[in-house]
Amino acid sequence: MIRVVLADDEPVVRFGVRAVLATAGDVDVVAEAENGSEAVELVAAHRPDVAVLDIRMPRLDGLDAANLIRAHHPDTRTLVLTTFADDGYISRALGEGASGFVLKTGDPQEIIAGVRAVATGAAYLSPLVARRVVDQLAKNRPRPGAAQRVQALTAREREVLGLVGAGLSNAEIAGQLHVVEGTVKVYVSTILRQLGVRNRVQAAIIAHEAGLIPG
Template identity: 60%
Template sequence: MIRVLLADDEAMIRAGVAAILATDTGIEVVAEAGDGAEAIELARAHRPDVALLDIRMPRLDGLAAAAELRRVAPDTAVAMLTTFDEDEYVARALGEGVNGFLLKAADPRELIIGVRAVADGAAYLSPRIAHRLIAKLGPETLARAVPARKQIDALTPRERDVLTLLGEGRSNLDIAARLHISTGTVKAHVSAILTRLNAENRVQAAILAYEAGLIDRR
């Protein structure tokens, strides 16, 4: 069972997200918070597998809460709930070790896929968020945050395959099944990819996969 902490200052949004997650019998919302500070306290108490945080919240916003969660609940994966006008927040969150970015207006199935992916240790970047982020920041700005596209050439063909699936938000288990390799081998490839690309986390690697044209941007 994947245990989720949900934090959003809008009660209706929390209710809607909780209702969507409840349709998956393998996911349970164990706590709900109305702001980032409350989310930190609930994370300490419940130790959820995934914390799903709105970016804009009172007292402590999602970015600050994500940074604090890395300290108080390092085993909790963090995914951010975003809207189309928050691209700059998404860019800042890359440095906070956030595992995923989910769009509030996306298909409900994407929410479940994203939560399952980050719970499994994968990065999940909503395709529409990735497309907008790249379009807004531009190659020169992204190059200061993640390696230049030419570094993709340093990857082996298998590593490129893994990076492509990682960029699509696939979990380690899914990547292993698609490439007919073990999850341990997938983890080893991901570690090598992050090292070769000088990426701090899987989300940065996923964005680089988009920038390099490995992922369909539609």
């Protein structure tokens, strides 16, 4: 069972997200918070697998809460809830290493998929959020084309990168490629170093930009 702390300052949103997660069968919302400070406290008390955090919350926003959670409770992954109005926050979250992004107004099943993915250590990007992030980064931070950047990788590394971008965990990638999980970990570490990125979410963005996501 994946244990979740859910944080959003809107009770209706919390109710809706909790109802969606209840349909998963393998997700248990162990506590709810209405602000970032309370979310951090509840993570310390419950030690969940995943903290689902709204970005815009009083007292402490979701990104600051995520940073504190990662610093003090690294075994708890963070999944950020966002809207199309949150472009600046999305860019900031990407740079600070959130584990995943889910659009509040998107397909409810994406919330379940995001929780499951980040619980296993994978990155997860809602497809619409990924497109928004790519567009925003292209506008605000011009950088070498993604297609050019991935040319430094081997064909196998590009294949692994595409699967990372699709939200697969190391174990799932290993199963798909018929290799051991330790080999995938080596591939992922090499990919992050070659691309000059800090985490799987940043790598996943490049995979989306470069068109490496398998169909």
